[in-house]
Amino acid sequence: MTRRWLWASVTIIGCALLLGGWIVFLARNGLDRADQLSSVAGAILTAVLGAAGLWAALRPAAGEKAGPVQINQASGNATMYNVQGGDLKIGESAGPDET
Numbered sequence: 251m252t253r254r255w256l257w258a259s260v261t262i263i264g265c266a267l268l269l270g271g272w273i274v275f276l277a278r279n280g281l282d283r284a285d286q287l288s289s290v291a292g293a294i295l296t297a298v299l300g301a302a303g304l305w306a307a308l309r310p311a312a313g314e315k316a317g318p319v320q321i322n323q324a325s326g327n328a329t330m331y332n333v334q335g336g337d338l339k340i341g342e343s344a345g346p347d348e349t
Contacts (some may be wrong), residue, residue, distance in 0.1 A: 272291075276284035 276287060279287065
Protein backbone atom coordinates (compact mmCIF):
# COMPACT_ATOMS: atom_id res chain seq x y z
CA MET A 251 0.00 0.00 0.00
CA THR A 252 1.52 3.30 -1.05
CA ARG A 253 1.47 6.50 0.93
CA ARG A 254 -1.01 8.06 -1.49
CA TRP A 255 -3.52 5.23 -0.99
CA LEU A 256 -3.06 5.46 2.77
CA TRP A 257 -3.77 9.20 2.83
CA ALA A 258 -6.72 8.80 0.46
CA SER A 259 -8.21 6.08 2.67
CA VAL A 260 -7.73 8.12 5.85
CA THR A 261 -9.29 11.15 4.17
CA ILE A 262 -12.34 9.22 2.95
CA ILE A 263 -12.88 7.58 6.34
CA GLY A 264 -12.42 10.92 8.11
CA CYS A 265 -14.96 12.64 5.85
CA ALA A 266 -17.45 9.80 6.39
CA LEU A 267 -17.05 10.05 10.18
CA LEU A 268 -17.37 13.83 10.05
CA LEU A 269 -20.53 13.62 7.97
CA GLY A 270 -22.00 10.95 10.26
CA GLY A 271 -21.23 13.06 13.31
CA TRP A 272 -22.81 16.10 11.68
CA ILE A 273 -25.99 14.12 10.94
CA VAL A 274 -26.23 12.89 14.54
CA PHE A 275 -25.61 16.42 15.84
CA LEU A 276 -28.35 17.86 13.63
CA ALA A 277 -30.79 15.09 14.53
CA ARG A 278 -30.42 15.95 18.22
CA ASN A 279 -31.01 19.69 17.70
CA GLY A 280 -34.45 19.57 16.12
CA LEU A 281 -35.60 20.50 12.64
CA ASP A 282 -35.60 24.32 12.88
CA ARG A 283 -32.25 24.59 14.62
CA ALA A 284 -30.74 21.99 12.26
CA ASP A 285 -31.94 24.02 9.27
CA GLN A 286 -30.28 27.18 10.62
CA LEU A 287 -27.02 25.39 11.48
CA SER A 288 -26.88 23.72 8.06
CA SER A 289 -27.36 27.06 6.32
CA VAL A 290 -24.51 28.64 8.28
CA ALA A 291 -22.24 25.63 7.76
CA GLY A 292 -23.04 25.61 4.03
CA ALA A 293 -22.20 29.30 3.69
CA ILE A 294 -18.90 28.88 5.53
CA LEU A 295 -17.98 25.76 3.53
CA THR A 296 -18.81 27.53 0.26
CA ALA A 297 -16.64 30.52 1.19
CA VAL A 298 -13.69 28.32 2.20
CA LEU A 299 -13.88 26.09 -0.89
CA GLY A 300 -14.36 29.12 -3.16
CA ALA A 301 -11.28 30.83 -1.71
CA ALA A 302 -9.26 27.61 -2.04
CA GLY A 303 -10.39 27.24 -5.66
CA LEU A 304 -9.38 30.81 -6.49
CA TRP A 305 -6.03 30.35 -4.79
CA ALA A 306 -5.36 27.13 -6.72
CA ALA A 307 -6.42 28.69 -10.04
CA LEU A 308 -4.35 31.84 -9.66
CA ARG A 309 -1.09 30.40 -8.39
CA PRO A 310 1.46 29.39 -11.00
CA ALA A 311 2.01 25.68 -11.48
CA ALA A 312 5.24 24.22 -10.12
CA GLY A 313 8.11 24.86 -12.50
CA GLU A 314 5.92 26.57 -15.07
CA LYS A 315 7.36 29.74 -16.57
CA ALA A 316 6.23 31.59 -19.64
CA GLY A 317 9.25 31.68 -21.87
CA PRO A 318 10.13 32.39 -25.46
CA VAL A 319 9.04 29.99 -28.15
CA GLN A 320 11.84 27.67 -29.21
CA ILE A 321 11.51 25.90 -32.56
CA ASN A 322 13.87 23.08 -33.44
CA GLN A 323 13.94 21.99 -37.05
CA ALA A 324 15.62 18.86 -38.39
CA SER A 325 15.96 18.40 -42.14
CA GLY A 326 16.69 15.41 -44.29
CA ASN A 327 14.25 12.95 -45.76
CA ALA A 328 11.64 14.26 -43.34
CA THR A 329 11.17 17.48 -41.42
CA MET A 330 10.20 17.50 -37.76
CA TYR A 331 9.15 20.54 -35.75
CA ASN A 332 9.29 20.72 -31.98
CA VAL A 333 7.75 23.69 -30.15
CA GLN A 334 8.54 24.25 -26.49
CA GLY A 335 7.05 26.86 -24.15
CA GLY A 336 5.15 30.04 -24.96
CA ASP A 337 2.49 30.41 -27.62
CA LEU A 338 3.07 29.78 -31.32
CA LYS A 339 0.95 31.75 -33.76
CA ILE A 340 1.01 30.73 -37.41
CA GLY A 341 -0.61 32.99 -40.00
CA GLU A 342 -3.00 35.86 -39.50
CA SER A 343 -5.68 35.85 -36.83
CA ALA A 344 -9.21 35.31 -38.07
CA GLY A 345 -11.21 38.51 -38.44
CA PRO A 346 -14.88 38.86 -37.50
CA ASP A 347 -15.98 37.78 -40.99
CA GLU A 348 -13.66 34.75 -41.20
CA THR A 349 -14.82 32.66 -38.26
